Amino acid sequence: xxxxxxxxxxxxxxxxxxxxxxxxxxxxxxxxxxxxxxxxxxxxxxxxxxxxxxxxxxxxxxxxxxxxxxxxxxxxxxxxxxxxxxxxxxxxxxxxxxxxxxxxxxxxxxxxxxxxxxxxxxxxxxxxxxxxxxxxxxxxxxxxxxxxxxxxxxxxxxxxxxxxxxxxxxxxxxxxxxxxxxxxxxxxxxxxxxxxxxxxxxxxxxxxxxxxxxxxxxxxxxxxxxxxxxxxxxxxxxxxxxxxxxxxxxxxxxxxxxxxxxxxxxxxxxxxxxxxxxxxxxxxxxxxxxxxxxxxxxxxxxxxxxxxxxxxxxxxxxxxxx
Amino acid sequence: xxxxxxxxxxxxxxxxxxxxxxxxxxxxxxxxxxxxxxxxxxxxxxxxxxxxxxxxxxxxxxxxxxxxxxxxxxxxxxxxxxxxxxxxxxxxxxxxxxxxxxxxxxxxxxxxxxxxxxxxxxxxxxxxxxxxxxxxxxxxxxxxxxxxxxxxxxxxxxxxxxxxxxxxxxxxxxxxxxxxxxxxxxxxxxxxx
Numbered sequence: 001x002x003x004x005x006x007x008x009x010x011x012x013x014x015x016x017x018x019x020x021x022x023x024x025x026x027x028x029x030x031x032x033x034x035x036x037x038x039x040x041x042x043x044x045x046x047x048x049x050x051x052x053x054x055x056x057x058x059x060x061x062x063x064x065x066x067x068x069x070x071x072x073x074x075x076x077x078x079x080x081x082x083x084x085x086x087x088x089x090x091x092x093x094x095x096x097x098x099x100x101x102x103x104x105x106x107x108x109x110x111x112x113x114x115x116x117x118x119x120x121x122x123x124x125x126x127x128x129x130x131x132x133x134x135x136x137x138x139x140x141x142x143x144x145x146x147x148x149x150x151x152x153x154x155x156x157x158x159x160x161x162x163x164x165x166x167x168x169x170x171x172x173x174x175x176x177x178x179x180x181x182x183x184x185x186x187x188x189x190x191x192x193x194x195x196x197x198x199x200x201x202x203x204x205x206x207x208x209x210x211x212x213x214x215x216x217x218x219x220x221x222x223x224x225x226x227x228x229x230x231x232x233x234x235x236x237x238x239x240x241x242x243x244x245x246x247x248x249x250x251x252x253x254x255x256x257x258x259x260x261x262x263x264x265x266x267x268x269x270x271x272x273x274x275x276x277x278x279x280x281x282x283x284x285x286x287x288x289x290x291x292x293x294x295x296x297x298x299x300x301x302x303x304x305x306x307x308x309x310x311x312x313x314x315x316x317x318x319x320x321x322x
Numbered sequence: 323x324x325x326x327x328x329x330x331x332x333x334x335x336x337x338x339x340x341x342x343x344x345x346x347x348x349x350x351x352x353x354x355x356x357x358x359x360x361x362x363x364x365x366x367x368x369x370x371x372x373x374x375x376x377x378x379x380x381x382x383x384x385x386x387x388x389x390x391x392x393x394x395x396x397x398x399x400x401x402x403x404x405x406x407x408x409x410x411x412x413x414x415x416x417x418x419x420x421x422x423x424x425x426x427x428x429x430x431x432x433x434x435x436x437x438x439x440x441x442x443x444x445x446x447x448x449x450x451x452x453x454x455x456x457x458x459x460x461x462x463x464x465x466x467x468x469x470x471x472x473x474x475x476x477x478x479x480x481x482x483x484x485x486x487x488x489x490x491x492x493x494x495x496x497x498x499x500x501x502x503x504x505x506x507x508x509x510x511x512x513x514x515x
Binding site: 009153 | 330331332333334339341342344345351356357358359360361362363364365366367370437438439440441442445446449481482483484
């Protein structure tokens, strides 16, 4: 039997450019991490596996649904406002993309524990596949180790049964959230800077300011997204950052397409500010930026305030002087 | 997720899962109320056995370990035949191997069972055949390089999980087509005059 022929694929897969999958062998399960040019392997022998823990995650699909609904409303409004079919196509594409993303998003996480390590199994991120895989693995592991009787669980000493780790968020890095405050404030400013063109006001300094703040927002969003990984920041705050990052990229691509469109349509007249800002597609895009950035920025600021109020240490109690 | 032994934690909030919830049909995290499935196996309860350090040679004429001359040999290596003490004996693939044979075989790529990673040359060849076509002119260099890669790594060990050579075939076909297109273009430019 060759090395390759001893493996059979287990349900579950994650990632696109860097993907993870699980493969079953006669005496071990192989976790494969594949990038476009190489694969790396982790082997978990059935005799060594102590436990597998599967946790259903809270509804992570919902935020994508909200974003899709928001984008649909804004683009539909833009469609009626501009009467340009491009907005209908844009709306359909964005909604389809968001729905596909939400369909592929994780709804569970799973880790395997051996005597020397506890490691996540990234391929088991959807409940249906995870349940099938765990059923197969349980059968194979119990063939090797046997099953744990209820008397063994009952016989565990009380001290090990009731032991608690120091903190429920042990292993998570503390984040002060300063970067998040800055990025949310910048997003509100970025949204506010979209309002003058809607009112017919346009100038070169305003364009520079909008572009500068826009670049800062993108830079800080990327930094915040990197910094918040494995941090103790609230999940809602982290999701706002990811949503804002997607929104900023969509807005950027939309702006690029609209800019190209204006350049082709206006030709030499594209240097006239008044003509440019009168373009319905550009006005719709400014409206989208105004609503999107302001809503996401304000939501982020409120969530940060709630998070920091919730995680603040309790006030020192002054003892009774009597 | 580093955890102390004897602890199982919810992967959502990292709160410990009490033993009462292990191997139960429906369990919930006490902290975040997330539904859990905790499968615990007998290895969780077993204590690791102390490793043997080998027995010292007591009498003259007793076989000693090749790597530890003061230790008594207990078994020969099934690959190189050297005598091994219980410290050096490694049970691997149902045989007794010495550490040096395992290291040598692993370095030569003969042990797929120990490989921590593999290069995917077929993917590299396919991408080299595919993406430069978008810019057209780089394909005059990348097409021959693709053919070279396919020939050079055709027999190189690929993924240890089942994988066909389809990518290599597609890369070869694309590279040959690109080379043919370039030859046609050159001939066209020459004979047009």
